[in-house]
Amino acid sequence: MTTLPFIKWAGGKRRLLPRLLPLVRATGGRYHEPFLGGGAVFFGLAPAGAVLSDANARLINAYVVVRDSVEALVPALSKFTYEKSVFLDTRRSLDAGTEVERAAKLIFLNKTCFNGLYRVNARGEFNVPFGKYVAPTICDADGLRKASTALKRAEIRHEHFERVLERAVAGDTVYFDPPYLPISATSSFTSYTEGGFSLSDHRRLRDVAQALSAQGVRVVISNSAAPAIRALYGDGFSVAEIAAARSINSNGDGRAAVTELIISARLTAPKA
Numbered sequence: 001m002t003t004l005p006f007i008k009w010a011g012g013k014r015r016l017l018p019r020l021l022p023l024v025r026a027t028g029g030r031y032h033e034p035f036l037g038g039g040a041v042f043f044g045l046a047p048a049g050a051v052l053s054d055a056n057a058r059l060i061n062a063y064v065v066v067r068d069s070v071e072a073l074v075p076a077l078s079k080f081t082y083e084k085s086v087f088l089d090t091r092r093s094l095d096a097g098t099e100v101e102r103a104a105k106l107i108f109l110n111k112t113c114f115n116g117l118y119r120v121n122a123r124g125e126f127n128v129p130f131g132k133y134v135a136p137t138i139c140d141a142d143g144l145r146k147a148s149t150a151l152k153r154a155e156i157r158h159e160h161f162e163r164v165l166e167r168a169v170a171g172d173t174v175y176f177d178p179p180y181l182p183i184s185a186t187s188s189f190t191s192y193t194e195g196g197f198s199l200s201d202h203r204r205l206r207d208v209a210q211a212l213s214a215q216g217v218r219v220v221i222s223n224s225a226a227p228a229i230r231a232l233y234g235d236g237f238s239v240a241e242i243a244a245a246r247s248i249n250s251n252g253d254g255r256a257a258v259t260e261l262i263i264s265a266r267l268t269a270p271k272a
Contacts, residue, residue: 008116029171170216
């Protein structure tokens with residue numbers, strides 16, 4: 001049963017699965033994905049056991065609701081209509097209501113906002129404008145139920161990426177898909193949480209990857225081909241270039257293929 005992401009996310013990996021899945025396919029250990037986003041790699045991989053996490057509390061709430069309360073979510077989401085007034089009212093009240101109501105609001109906004117973006121301002125307020133579509137599918141009940149079934153095999157956590165160090169053990173696989181370091185100042189788009197994701201955060205991620213590899217954990221990282229990223233991942237890492245089409249872009253016309261990096265940590269046997 002093919003399961004697709006139930007939410008759009010900038011940098012989604014559906015089109016890159018043929019390249020990524022052979023690298024992250026588990027060999028017996030658990031699969032960890034600390035930057036969950038749309039979850040395309042998890043859904044494509046369908047691991048027997050996984051720990052999925054993200055620093056975005058709204059996103060994690062939606063995943064927990066899809067996993068645990070999909071039959072309550074479907075009617076809640078079905079009530080929404082594709083109208084600008086409904087969109088604006090929902091955007092203002094995104095954090096109000098029960099867990100199910102908040103999840104339905106987030107999914108509705110994701111399906112009807114401009115280009116399917118998720119972006120917040122410095123106060124953490126969702127600020128993407130209304131999108132123009134022809135009859136968008138707001139509630140894909142069958143897709144949500146498939147996603148719910150797949151997520152039953154996963155532990156879902158709201159936490160920052162460093163916490164994976166506390167739970168990943170030798171034989172596990174960790175796939176990091178962080179907000180990419182922009183190639184240029186005009187391409188910057190990292191406002192998935194109030195603080196964004198800076199170059200210093202990318203350095204900390206590199207350090208976490210090194211520590212995991214030293215513990216016998218397989219690590220794969222996706223990122224942009226920015227010179228600073230290439231400089232970060234030198235000794236101890238293998239770097240491959242791939243051409244990736246942008247599925248979401250702040251400019252609707254800016255979806256040409258771009259070069260991305262798939263970075264693999266060279267596995268280091270843990271010390272006895």
